[in-house]
Amino acid sequence: MRGRLVLAGAALALLTAPLVVPTYQILLLLPFMAYAVVLLGLNLLFGYTGLVSFGHALFIGIGAYAGAVLTTHLGIRHLEAILLVSAVAGGIVAALVGLLCVRYVKIYFGMLTLAFGMVFYTFLLKFYRLTGGDEGMRVLRPLLLGQEFSDFGKTAYLAGPYYYYCLAVLALAALGMWRIVRSPFGLCLRTIRDNPLKAEALGVSVTRYRWYAFVISGVYGAVGGALLGPPTGNVDPTLAYWTHSGNVVFMTLLGGFSHFWGPVLGAFVFIYLQDLVMSVVPYWRLVFGAILAFLVIVAPGGLMGLFTRWTAPAADAPRA
Amino acid sequence: MSGIFHAAILFLVAAGLQVVFGVQRIFNLACGSFYALGAYVGVWAVSAFVQAGGPPPLFLVPLAAAGLLVGLVGWVVERGLLRFVYGRDETFQLLLTFALVLILEDAIRLTWGAAPQSTSGLYLTYGQVRLAGATIPVYNLIVIAASVAIALGIGWLLTRTAFGRIIRATADNREMAEALGVNMGRVYAKVFTLGTALGTLGGALVIPATAAMSEMGIELIVEAFAVVVIGGLGSMRGAFVGALVVGVLRAAAIALYPELEMILIYLIVIAVLVFRPRGLFGAAVA
Amino acid sequence: MILEARGLTKRYGDFVALDGVSFAVAAGEFVSIIGPNGAGKSTLINLLTGVATPTAGTVRFKEREVTGIGSVALTRLGMARSFQLVQIFPELTVLETLEAAVVSRLGRGTRMWASLAGDRAVRDAAGEVAELFRLADKRHALARTLPQGDKKLLDVASAFALSPEIILLDEPTSGVSTADKHAIMEILVAAARRIGLQAIIQVEHDMDIVFGYSRRIIALHQGRVLADATPEAIKANSQVVDTMIGRARHPAAP
Numbered sequence: 001m002r003g004r005l006v007l008a009g010a011a012l013a014l015l016t017a018p019l020v021v022p023t024y025q026i027l028l029l030l031p032f033m034a035y036a037v038v039l040l041g042l043n044l045l046f047g048y049t050g051l052v053s054f055g056h057a058l059f060i061g062i063g064a065y066a067g068a069v070l071t072t073h074l075g076i077r078h079l080e081a082i083l084l085v086s087a088v089a090g091g092i093v094a095a096l097v098g099l100l101c102v103r104y105v106k107i108y109f110g111m112l113t114l115a116f117g118m119v120f121y122t123f124l125l126k127f128y129r130l131t132g133g134d135e136g137m138r139v140l141r142p143l144l145l146g147q148e149f150s151d152f153g154k155t156a157y158l159a160g161p162y163y164y165y166c167l168a169v170l171a172l173a174a175l176g177m178w179r180i181v182r183s184p185f186g187l188c189l190r191t192i193r194d195n196p197l198k199a200e201a202l203g204v205s206v207t208r209y210r211w212y213a214f215v216i217s218g219v220y221g222a223v224g225g226a227l228l229g230p231p232t233g234n235v236d237p238t239l240a241y242w243t244h245s246g247n248v249v250f251m252t253l254l255g256g257f258s259h260f261w262g263p264v265l266g267a268f269v270f271i272y273l274q275d276l277v278m279s280v281v282p283y284w285r286l287v288f289g290a291i292l293a294f295l296v297i298v299a300p301g302g303l304m305g306l307f308t309r310w311t312a313p314a315a316d317a318p319r320a
Numbered sequence: 321m322s323g324i325f326h327a328a329i330l331f332l333v334a335a336g337l338q339v340v341f342g343v344q345r346i347f348n349l350a351c352g353s354f355y356a357l358g359a360y361v362g363v364w365a366v367s368a369f370v371q372a373g374g375p376p377p378l379f380l381v382p383l384a385a386a387g388l389l390v391g392l393v394g395w396v397v398e399r400g401l402l403r404f405v406y407g408r409d410e411t412f413q414l415l416l417t418f419a420l421v422l423i424l425e426d427a428i429r430l431t432w433g434a435a436p437q438s439t440s441g442l443y444l445t446y447g448q449v450r451l452a453g454a455t456i457p458v459y460n461l462i463v464i465a466a467s468v469a470i471a472l473g474i475g476w477l478l479t480r481t482a483f484g485r486i487i488r489a490t491a492d493n494r495e496m497a498e499a500l501g502v503n504m505g506r507v508y509a510k511v512f513t514l515g516t517a518l519g520t521l522g523g524a525l526v527i528p529a530t531a532a533m534s535e536m537g538i539e540l541i542v543e544a545f546a547v548v549v550i551g552g553l554g555s556m557r558g559a560f561v562g563a564l565v566v567g568v569l570r571a572a573a574i575a576l577y578p579e580l581e582m583i584l585i586y587l588i589v590i591a592v593l594v595f596r597p598r599g600l601f602g603a604a605v606a
Numbered sequence: 607m608i609l610e611a612r613g614l615t616k617r618y619g620d621f622v623a624l625d626g627v628s629f630a631v632a633a634g635e636f637v638s639i640i641g642p643n644g645a646g647k648s649t650l651i652n653l654l655t656g657v658a659t660p661t662a663g664t665v666r667f668k669e670r671e672v673t674g675i676g677s678v679a680l681t682r683l684g685m686a687r688s689f690q691l692v693q694i695f696p697e698l699t700v701l702e703t704l705e706a707a708v709v710s711r712l713g714r715g716t717r718m719w720a721s722l723a724g725d726r727a728v729r730d731a732a733g734e735v736a737e738l739f740r741l742a743d744k745r746h747a748l749a750r751t752l753p754q755g756d757k758k759l760l761d762v763a764s765a766f767a768l769s770p771e772i773i774l775l776d777e778p779t780s781g782v783s784t785a786d787k788h789a790i791m792e793i794l795v796a797a798a799r800r801i802g803l804q805a806i807i808q809v810e811h812d813m814d815i816v817f818g819y820s821r822r823i824i825a826l827h828q829g830r831v832l833a834d835a836t837p838e839a840i841k842a843n844s845q846v847v848d849t850m851i852g853r854a855r856h857p858a859a860p
Contacts, residue, residue: 052411100594107347107410111549112593118542119586126579184709184725185718187698191706194695201655201693202764203681203710212716243538246349246418253415283430289422296416297404 007261011171018163026159027231032271033166034227039252039263040177041220046249047257048181049213050193051102054110054245055117058097059090059218061124061240063225068137068235079142079165079230086226087219094218095211102210105196114242124237136236139229158231166227173220174264180216181260189213250292256302265303325460325529327567328467332522333540334547334559335474336515342491342554343511346402346413350420351519352541353428354394358387358523359532360428363437366527370442379442379528380462387524391517398512403505421538429534438531445528463525470518471560478556487511491554543570543582546589552602561600608633608772608805609654609685613663616649616829623649625829626663631772633804638816640809641826642850647809648690650826651776654807655687656680668771681710686770688762690777690809696750700741703749703760704732707767732767738797739763755782759790769801775808779815787812791819813850817841825849 018026038060045051063086070076070085101112124131131137141157144165149157180186188209191199196206229235238244247270255266270288277284299306337351365386366379374382397420405413446458478484490497490507498504523536547566551558566585573580592599607630616624624646631637639647652658654665656677664673667683677687695703705722708731709715722728736742739759744752749760762778778794779787798806810816816823816837823840825832833839833846840846 052414054414100590104593104597107414108593108597110411110414111545112590114542114545115549115586115589115593119583119590122582122586126581126583179721180718182722183718183720184714184722184728185716187702187706187709187722188715190698190702191695194697195693198689198693198695198761198764199706200657200677201681201687201689202707202768203678204706204715205678209715212718216718241538242542243421246415246421249415250418283426285422286426286430289419289424289426292419292422293401293416296412296419297401300408300412 014167018159023155023159026163027155028271028275030158030163030166030231031228032268033170034224035248035251035267035271036170036224036264037173037227038221038224038248039255039267040173041217041224042248043252043257043263044177044180044189044213044220045217046252047262048186048193049189049210051105051210051213052110052249053113053214053217054242054249055113055115056217056221056248057240057242057244058113058117058120059094059221060225060228060244060248061117061120061235061237062086062089062093063222063227064139064229064235064239065124065131065137066222067142067226067229068139071140071142072138077140077143078146079144082142082226083169083223086222090218090220090222090225091215094215094221098211098214098218102207102214114245117240117242117245121237121240121242124240131237134237136234139233139235141233142230162230169223169227173223177220178260185209185212250288252302253295253300254291254302256304256306258301259304259308262302262304269303322460323568323571324464324564325567326571327563328464329522329526330540330543330547330567331467331471331560331563332525333519333544334551334563335471335556336518336522337544337548338551338554338556338559339474339487339518340512340515341548343487344406344508345410346417347410347545347553348512348515349414349417349541350397350424351515351544352539353421353424353537354391354516354519355523355526355540356428356532356534356537357393357424358390358520359527359536360432360437360523361386361390361520362524362527363439363532364432365524366439366442376442376445379439379445383524383527384466384521387521388517390520390524391513393520394513394516395509397516398509402512403508406508421541425534425537428537432532434534436531436533439528443528457529459528466525470521471556474556483510543585546585548599549589550592550599552599554603555599555601558599558601607631607666608668609807610666611650611654611663612666614650614653614660614665615662616646616653616658617661622829624653624660627826627829627831628663629824629831629834631805631807635805635822636820637805637807637822637824638810638820639807639824639826640811640813640816640850641832644828645826646829647826648776649829651687651774651807651809655685655774681768681770684771685774686765686768686772687774688758688765688776688778690780692754692757692761692781694749694752694757694760696748698749699746700736700749700752700760701729701732701745703764704735704767705729707735707764708732711768735763735767735797738766738800739793755786755790758782759793762790762794763797766797766801766803770803772805772807773798773803775806777809777811779810779812787815788818791815795819 017029042056045053066086066089067082070082097116101109104112125134144161149161152160188204191202191204192206192209200206251266251270252263254269255264256262274284277287295302333351333355337348340346340348362383365382369379369382370376402416405416443459444457446462448455448457478488486502486507490502543566547559547562550565551562569585570581573584610630612628614624614627627650639650641647653660656675659674664671666672667680667685672680705728708728736745741756741759741763744756749757752760758778762775765773779790782790821836823837824834825840825846827849832849833843
């Protein structure tokens with residue numbers, strides 16, 4: 001019950017924020033929402049299936065560049081089209097890459113995903129005639145449900161219509177993941193996470209189900225990545241770099257991979273804390289590295305882990 | 321030829337990775353960051369040496385010394401941080417080394433700023449030499465020779481000394497080694513320090529040939545990662561051969577078709593992971 | 607014949623774990639496999655359940671050749687097993703564990719959009735198995751919090767929840783106190799009757815359990831079948847008794 005109240009409160013806060021909160025903070029909520037979508041997908045893989053990907057930036061990059069290619073080179077500016085193309089592209093790449101990766105576990109899975117991520121990064125960097133190289137590619141302002149909002153200045157557009165659009169996408173993405181996680185499929189994923197040997201003995205095809213989870217996480221990663229482009233108006237290869245993959249895993253751990261909303265919380269805290277630290281000193285990595293070390297050593301359950309430890313005996317893994 | 325120089329440096333860093341992975345089963349993402357640290361400290365040591373009036377031809381001494389001494393940071397890291405996650409899931413160990421990557425990246429930026437640092441002009445102190453139609457700085461040859469010497473030295477350490485035997489025993493069967501009375505804590509501390517020192521030395525030695533730059537750590541780790549995958553996780557021979565393969569291939573790719581460069585290497589990594597996960601010399605994978 | 611092993615051989619390099627093991631199990635049989643450590647019992651179970659592939663020989667299930675099709679396919683065909691080293695899902699509740707088995711049986715594992723909580727068929731079937739195995743009052747407990755005996759029961763119960771036609775139990779009463787052993791066996795037999803199980807094969811060390819419940823005993827020694835007969839015949843077989851020395855205990859004289 002308390003959980004639902006908190007959730008309702010958060011939803012209300014997000015809905016009314018543009019009316020009361022300063023624009024600068026609102027603009028920060030945009031990458032938060034994009035990463036929240038990415039992380040919902042990543043945690044299906046991490047918290048619910050037990051696979052740690054160190055190459056998820058691959059999908060973020062795919063989604064981001066899909067938006068750039070569509071708007072600048074193909075003249076298609078409907079955000080719905082961008083999201084659809086990103087989702088499909090992410091899904092296809094995840095299906096192919098996943099075929100190879102899901103047969104391996106733990107460190108080999110991590111290494112394979114890292115390698116794929118870096119292949120894409122290097123491609124984006126080196127084939128500059130196609131991709132714009134290290135300068136990246138521009139993303140033009142997308143049309144929201146066909147509307148141009150031409151009389152809105154850039155900030156007004158981002159803090160207004162675009163904000164609500166992203167919020168809607170996040171809400172839909174969360175709803176979708178909620179259903180997936182609480183479905184018979186979600187239960188099967190958790191059996192694979194907990195004991196692959198026993199899962200197979202119960203007739204669950206471990207590799208195939210991991211593949212499904214991987215594809216879904218790839219789709220979410222690409223959709224989130226697509227939302228990252230418009231606010232800055234530019235996408236560049238660093239979106240696909242391995243440290244970016246590390247950061248999203250960090251966000252997941254920060255919020256707590258054992259809880260459905262943990263990663264979303266992690267994205268929120270990461271974005272805001274990074275902004276806060278940067279306003280004081282440019283060395284956010286130093287602070288965050290220390291936080292990550294602390295988390296790993298002392299509080300691997302993340303923020304949600306700490307909350308639930310205060311309120312109820314903790315279950316160490318997502319219980320849907 | 322510069323490919324072999326690069327391979328020599330890569331070998332040092334990869335060897336550091338291998339010895340830590342072989343014994344502690346931890347893939348140290350921060351290995352590249354230690355390499356960067358060695359580079360920056362190396363620049364500082366050489367500049368200080370030259371400014372204090374030291375004769376330029378002897379710059380190798382403070383450089384190598386700095387590279388090795390900075391490796392002691394590994395001891396601090398192991399005792400102060402790493403040992404709290406032994407026995408935990410390898411994901412968390414990996415994430416802890418990632419935390420180190422973040423910390424070191426900014427620590428370096430904090431100390432030395434964002435501009436590249438170099439030991440300008442000292443690269444050609446030992447002159448150049450014509451070999452097989454190419455002009456090669458003698459410095460490169462010195463580093464290659466040193467690298468080979470270190471490879472042999474590590475081989476000797478592993479096979480002829482008591483410590484080496486302990487390392488191999490622990491890598492082979494940790495529980496047994498512990499049951500036989502080996503003090504794991506001390507072994508781990510020494511091994512990690514050795515691994516770190518190899519990385520920092522590599523960073524220091526690369527300095528005259530290139531400038532110390534803020535991304536060098538996170539860029540090198542992916543190359544070192546390719547080396548150990550191709551060579552086989554945990555294998556010294558693998559580090560040696562893998563470094564040669566990656567170093568030479570990369571140089572060839574840059575010369576022939578620059579866009580390919582690392583893509584080719586990553587594709588080989590993927591191929592190795594799919595078709596022969598244990599690499600050239602690694603132990604069989606479950 | 608429900609399950610048939612023909613010339614099953616398993617070699618690990620030079621080591622021969624199983625050498626030409628053959629037998630057939632018909633519907634209605636309760637077979638115990640006995641033998642000293644290293645006789646190849648667990649290897650045999652692994653080969654029969656598809657976890658490992660034989661170096662030579664075949665396995666036939668329900669008159670079909672099934673060698674090498676893997677444990678997932680065999681489970682789908684109607685075979686289930688429990689493990690010697692108890693295998694559970696630590697972070698799932700008892701009910702969820704059983705539900706997972708039912709979901710798999712009903713082929714609903716790929717339903718990504720439906721609500722598990724709303725699936726009455728799954729929940730009821732899982733609840734029924736929980737009742738059968740006397741785990742109903744613990745159904746919301748996390749598997750890792752259960753006492754060892756209950757974990758074993760859960761391992762076996764989840765195999766039963768697959769409504770298999772044949773079940774292979776690898777030491778179902780090991781690590782459990784003597785008093786509990788009989789309790790477990792009684793539960794097992796009652797559950798088997800309830801779900802219409804056609805045959806049971808168990809690996810067992812406790813001779814009281816072996817003679818008390820099974821009607822056919824296969825004795826393995828060094829990878830080969832030493833004897834395959836009724837309990838009475840086995841008891842009278844001095845070669846078998848000698849091989850099992852230290853393990854064979856005649857039931858207490860009246």
